[in-house]
Amino acid sequence: MEIFEATLALLAAALVLSALAARLSVPYPSLLVLGGLVLGLTPVLPEVELDPAIAFALFLPPILFEAAYSTSWRDFRIYLAPILGLAVILVCISTWVVAVVADRLIPELPLGAAFVLGAIVSPPDAAAATAVLRQMRLPRSVVTVLEGESLLNDAVALVIYNFAVQAVVTGHFSKSAAGEALIVSTAGSVTLGLAVGWLWSKIAERIADPVISILASFLVAFGTYGLAEALDVSGVLAVVSAGLVFSIMAIQTLTPDTRLTGAAVWRLVVFALNAVAFVLIGLQLPRIVGELGNYSVVTLAIDGGVIAATVILVRIVWIMTISQIQRWVFGRGGGHYVGGWREALVISWSGMRGLISLAAALALPETIADGQAFPARALVQFLSFAVILATLVVQGLSLGALIRVLGVKEDSTADDEERAARIEAANEIGRAHV
Numbered sequence: 001m002e003i004f005e006a007t008l009a010l011l012a013a014a015l016v017l018s019a020l021a022a023r024l025s026v027p028y029p030s031l032l033v034l035g036g037l038v039l040g041l042t043p044v045l046p047e048v049e050l051d052p053a054i055a056f057a058l059f060l061p062p063i064l065f066e067a068a069y070s071t072s073w074r075d076f077r078i079y080l081a082p083i084l085g086l087a088v089i090l091v092c093i094s095t096w097v098v099a100v101v102a103d104r105l106i107p108e109l110p111l112g113a114a115f116v117l118g119a120i121v122s123p124p125d126a127a128a129a130t131a132v133l134r135q136m137r138l139p140r141s142v143v144t145v146l147e148g149e150s151l152l153n154d155a156v157a158l159v160i161y162n163f164a165v166q167a168v169v170t171g172h173f174s175k176s177a178a179g180e181a182l183i184v185s186t187a188g189s190v191t192l193g194l195a196v197g198w199l200w201s202k203i204a205e206r207i208a209d210p211v212i213s214i215l216a217s218f219l220v221a222f223g224t225y226g227l228a229e230a231l232d233v234s235g236v237l238a239v240v241s242a243g244l245v246f247s248i249m250a251i252q253t254l255t256p257d258t259r260l261t262g263a264a265v266w267r268l269v270v271f272a273l274n275a276v277a278f279v280l281i282g283l284q285l286p287r288i289v290g291e292l293g294n295y296s297v298v299t300l301a302i303d304g305g306v307i308a309a310t311v312i313l314v315r316i317v318w319i320m321t322i323s324q325i326q327r328w329v330f331g332r333g334g335g336h337y338v339g340g341w342r343e344a345l346v347i348s349w350s351g352m353r354g355l356i357s358l359a360a361a362l363a364l365p366e367t368i369a370d371g372q373a374f375p376a377r378a379l380v381q382f383l384s385f386a387v388i389l390a391t392l393v394v395q396g397l398s399l400g401a402l403i404r405v406l407g408v409k410e411d412s413t414a415d416d417e418e419r420a421a422r423i424e425a426a427n428e429i430g431r432a433h434v
Contacts, residue, residue, distance in 0.1 A: 036282020193241025
């Protein structure tokens with residue numbers, strides 16, 4: 001009963017904070033994290049601990065599946081080059097730079113643990129990206145690149161994270177084994193996702209009842225993730241691949257009634273999951289700080305600020321440099337990038353970290369192979385939280401102002417196409433009931 005009451009309390013708090021965020025015209029993830037932080041510091045409330053396994057298994061599958069389903073495959077394919085550049089190359093660069101900076105900044109942080117930290121904070125979060133971007137009025141190209149990046153980068157970062165953790169725990173690391181595992185995991189998870197997405201599309205075509213079809217789609221999302229993890233491949237990539245295939249085939253396989261109703265149900269559920277997740281993120285800080293009694297507040301603030309600034313600056317330098325080089329080579333907007341420097345700067349400032357980074361930090365093992373404590377475990381968790389807090393609050397709250405100052409405006413193509421599709425679907429429903 002306590003779990004049920006706590007869940008209701010979290011959801012109620014999340015809804016109140018979300019309504020307040022809408023009233024203040026600020027991204028709700030930023031306010032939810034701050035609200036969770038304030039609640040976590042309230043002494044009368046019981047401590048709420050986020051189970052990493054539950055975080056991955058409960059929150060990730062539906063959020064990723066819905067984001068993939070909502071992504072335009074046509075636009076995703078057009079902007080595939082910049083998406084891969086952010087999701088793969090930038091994640092690797094961010095991991096390495098953060099590891100080097102952390103290793104030199106904090107003497108008590110071993111290099112292996114520094115690389116673990118780099119892998120944890122390198123990927124912007126899919127939940128944070130979709131939650132914030134859907135409240136902004138941005139060009140279609142910018143949204144496509146940011147959402148596409150958030151769909152793929154978690155898989156790359158988690159592979160690096162697993163090998164970095166294994167290296168710390170066992171004391172051994174093999175570059176060839178890591179590269180081979182990345183290839184096998186990517187190929188296996190994408191193949192699995194494509195197969196599940198195709199199979200589910202064929203099954204959904206034969207389901208006339210929208211309610212059954214929608215409920216079954218949730219089982220597909222969770223089942224794909226669980227099956228991928230059981231097969232030791234990436235659950236993230238498998239769910240994303242399944243969602244993209246299902247999105248492509250849904251126009252032919254799903255009835256208009258199912259598509260319209262399903263879109264509303266999925267958006268509601270994903271919003272609720274996002275809201276609870278961001279409140280849970282804020283609630284974790286008191287417990288994390290409680291394990292750092294040997295560190296002064298000033299030292300923690302400086303170290304956390306430097307690491308967060310490093311994460312933000314690496315992204316800005318990479319994106320602005322690559323976008324400028326591409327404009328020199330292809331001309332303005334060439335090479336299917338994102339337009340001018342203003343759009344590139346918006347993308348640079350949109351790298352919010354969130355649930356994935358926190359869950360990965362909390363999932364660190366407590367001991368290594370010889371029975372000793374995992375080196376600087378609590379410190380790595382705190383620094384990860386500092387990056388999450390800085391990106392969600394500082395970048396999240398200032399992103400709208402930056403967009404207005406730069407004068408970056410949305411194009412009407414996406415809205416026009418969605419409006420036309422909804423009208424056509426509604427007309428088909430009307431004709432079916434005549």
